[in-house]
Amino acid sequence: MATAVDVATATTDVLAYYGSGCLVGIAVRETVGTNPAAVQVRDGDSVGGDVIAMGSVAANGIVYVPVPAVNFQTGLFVDRSGTGSSEVILYLL
Amino acid sequence: MALVPFAKPSDLKILAPAVTDEYAELVLDLVSGTIRNALGWNVDKEVDAVYTKVIPAGQTYLDCVVLPALNLTSIKSNGVVVDGITLASTEYDATSAGVVYLKVLAWQTVSITYTAGYQRAPLDTAPPVLRSVALDYASRMLGNPSGVRSYAMGGTAETFGEDISTLAADDERLDPFRVTQ
Numbered sequence: 001m002a003t004a005v006d007v008a009t010a011t012t013d014v015l016a017y018y019g020s021g022c023l024v025g026i027a028v029r030e031t032v033g034t035n036p037a038a039v040q041v042r043d044g045d046s047v048g049g050d051v052i053a054m055g056s057v058a059a060n061g062i063v064y065v066p067v068p069a070v071n072f073q074t075g076l077f078v079d080r081s082g083t084g085s086s087e088v089i090l091y092l093l
Numbered sequence: 094m095a096l097v098p099f100a101k102p103s104d105l106k107i108l109a110p111a112v113t114d115e116y117a118e119l120v121l122d123l124v125s126g127t128i129r130n131a132l133g134w135n136v137d138k139e140v141d142a143v144y145t146k147v148i149p150a151g152q153t154y155l156d157c158v159v160l161p162a163l164n165l166t167s168i169k170s171n172g173v174v175v176d177g178i179t180l181a182s183t184e185y186d187a188t189s190a191g192v193v194y195l196k197v198l199a200w201q202t203v204s205i206t207y208t209a210g211y212q213r214a215p216l217d218t219a220p221p222v223l224r225s226v227a228l229d230y231a232s233r234m235l236g237n238p239s240g241v242r243s244y245a246m247g248g249t250a251e252t253f254g255e256d257i258s259t260l261a262a263d264d265e266r267l268d269p270f271r272v273t274q
Contacts, residue, residue, distance in 0.1 A: 026200075038178060040197075051184060053154070055200035056176045065153045065200045081178070 009087040025091035037084030043072040097213035099227035160191035162209035176201035
């Protein structure tokens, strides 16, 4: 059963999960409704971590991305850019 | 820039000495165009070509992009971009067959700027088999320009075993140079 890690809506970067694990899905929602938001999910505890998955979501948009199970070692760092505000949910095993 | 035919008129004139230069050039242009259509790419070297891959329906992410070209020689610096974000060269691998493996999962359009294909002039580095196919096909066109498959005249009838006006006979030789999208 996958566990959902909810990253509250914001424009700033955040360490969403610390420790190793397996990522199986990502959902991203833009919440302000005027600009798109871009998100990079990194394996690490900072913007220096390797990017695992990346993409963007349109203003008011939502994307759900089931991914092949990806192991990560250090943690999951959500690196946000763009002017939109995004809520991110990471699904882990 | 005009694409270079796969064989020269002088090559064809060795096989068919009665053909004029202009006719040989025309036939080789037509034949080369048909071969390019069959292969799915133009074969000639392209520098800094740009290919944009949109996520196909039913797929949620990209982790691999197959470029519409072979003999990939380089990916431009900062040439792999996912939705406006440039990937570092450590975030992808590419093969000479034109396959770019992304080490990230991209849920948006991926754009790649690359150099691929074969230099055609002054030195022609295209695989020699393409020259051979072009000359064979051109010879068939010259011998049977309307693609007749059988005919009968008086008491004589002749049937050709295959449609000699197509490239079907050359499929096996062309297969290694096809790209599919």
